[in-house]
Amino acid sequence: MNDSNEFRDDLLKRYLNKESIEKAPEGFTERMMNQLMTEPAYTPEKQAKKRISAIPLVSLIITIILILLAVFAGKTEHAGTNILLTGLLKSINISWPVHIPDLSGFTVSDITVYVMSLSILLLVFDLALSKYFRNKIR
């Protein structure tokens, strides 16, 4: 850094430089490694479990966001989100097992249908995430 070079070019540089560093005592590495060997070693499975544990958390967050989106879409008539959600569902082109009422007349009870449908979508998403993380770990 330019502004730091002007600082460095001074009297202290004569006394404080790389050549005058205090080195670790003799045999430090051996002592350190002996101490370290008493610690449990890392296992790849342990790491994998740690990373996989992130999947439910990600799924939970996405589920909450989608449910909230559905609730707000139902409450707001002709809202932008409503149109967006309708478009999204249509573009997925899935034949729903039950009659889906018009999103513009969305009520809280109708949300259940969407939640169930979204749960199925999330399941697929969950599996995809799981596969992705497993591949990354390998």
Added chain:
Amino acid sequence: MNINSDIPWIKQVLDGNTNAFRNIVNTHKDRAFNLAFRICRNREEAEEIIQDSFMKAYRSLGDFRMDSSFTTWFYRIVYNTSVSFLRTKKDNNINLDADFAEKYRYSEINSYEYEAESEYNRILVNKALGKLNDEERGIISLFYYDELSLNEIAAITGDSVSNIKVKLHRSRKIMSEALTSNKTREVNTK
């Protein structure tokens, strides 16, 4: 700082090869020791601090983000361990190296011998560093010995760049005065 050189060893350790950590220790032990020593000014304590720091680094290695700099990450551990070590230490004034520096007589120094001069300089620096507080000593060490940028020092200490600049400026002034006055005393005793 090369952010990638430690990554293969870190991966090996995480794969269960604890012995690969030896390479990490060998690479960083001297600079880590120097930082700890400059902050606490005692060799035994500095060794204790870096042992503790390496253990902390080993235990937290799984949380280390591979796209960041291991050196910065590890130095942050060493810096924080050193500062908190001194904070928790009840008697901060007992200091073997500082005592040694005080007992060292200027008249005994043979300035014509390189080794003696370098030892003399070492003591002068140690005395001058004693005029700074723990954090300032750490900043000075990172800046001069490790030649880190202000941004890197800020990342290690958790301070802002502007604060680092202020502390560095103040520390340099104090140290320059201390070193100059010691040099003047040396000339007067000859």
